[in-house]
Structures are given as structure tokens and as C-alpha cells.
Amino acid sequence: RKEVEQDPGPFNVPEGATVAFNCTYSNSASQSFFWYRQDCRKEPKLLMSVYSSGNEDGRFTAQLNRASQYISLLIRDSKLSDSATYLCVVNGGGGYQKVTFGTGTKLQVIP
């Protein structure tokens, strides 16, 4: 089983739609969780951290389910500018807290 797994997509959604991505992780000792966004031919940038209680930032909501070992990202009222690849990032726990990136889920918002 991969340390961090994501559905690669692509998810093609119309403007204004709500879309959700999940990401599963294998190491139950993982401590920190993040969603990054990567635009085509650009470097990844932090979108939001994921807290145990869940957190929201505008149209974006992130949730953590430790029992089932997955995190989710919900995007409401999708905009064309949301088109990107969304990377799930997990701090794998252990001695130095190895950070592992998922391979990403591609989102294409269609006019």
C-alpha cells in the first residue's frame, strides 16, 4: 500500500459546482496534514493545513478522519481559477517526521 494515495482524476466540473477529493494515508502515527496546490509547470504552494477538528478557509474545507486514515478537501462554488492539481501531504511520523506527498488530483473547472 502506498504511504499516501489520491485519485489522480481528472475531475472535470462546471463552474459553481462543489467537488471533493479524498486522500488516504497508511501510517497511523502521522501527525500533520496539508493540502497543496500545484498549477501547471509551477511549484507546489500550500493551500491549507488540515486540523483534527476540521477547518475552513472561504470556499475550501479540509477534514481529517483519523479512524479511517483519510483527509478530504471540499471546494464549493468552483471557479475557473481553481483548476490545478491538488496534492495531499502527510507527515509520516517517526523519528524525524518524514513528509510524504501524494501524486495529486487534477481538477479542471469548465465554463
Place this chain on the structure above:
Amino acid sequence: GAGVSQSPSNKVTEKEKDVELRCDPISGHTALYWYRQSLGQGLEFLIYFQGNSAPDKSGLPSDRFSAERTGGSVSTLTIQRTQQEDSAVYLCASSPRLAGNEQFFGPGTRLTVL
């Protein structure tokens, strides 16, 4: 403030040549990571530095790859005897303190091996 910088931005080299890629992390960031990304693929972890030491080199694909970091700042990734399969974007990231903190990425070096 200044972000993570990498040089060169593009490098074209011939097979079997050696290349050096440089990363200047954000000042004060103790953690530094190297990744590579092939076209359309995810990030492949290469090596992690905490200060000048590298507790995790597990991602280096072969002994042709090496990296060092001096003064807890600049890092150099060296690829010896480059092969065509080494062609990729090499990304560097730095983090303020612990490995679990947010990583700030540089723009990457696009390496093409002919």
C-alpha cells in the same frame, strides 16, 4: 521577503556529463528538501536535510546522485554521468523548523539530458 531560489532555472546537458543544481533556502529555515518531478507525474522525494546533516537520503535513485548542504543554508544536488531518465524538474523546498511544518518551494530547475 526572499523566497527559495534555485539555479539554474534550465539546464540542458549531454548524456554522461555531470551537473550541479543549487538551492538557496529561505533565511533561517533549518529543514531543506530535494524532490524531482517528471512531466505529468507526482513529486519524488530525494533527500532531506536538517541543518547540514541528511537524516534521510532514501530517495536518491542511485549512487550517481549526491547532495550536500553547507553552513545550514545553500544546498547543492550533484548528478554524475547524467542519463536521459534523469530529465525532470528538480524542486527544492525549505521549512522553518520541524519536518512537519509548511514547505516553501523554489521554482525548480528543469534538467534535460540529451
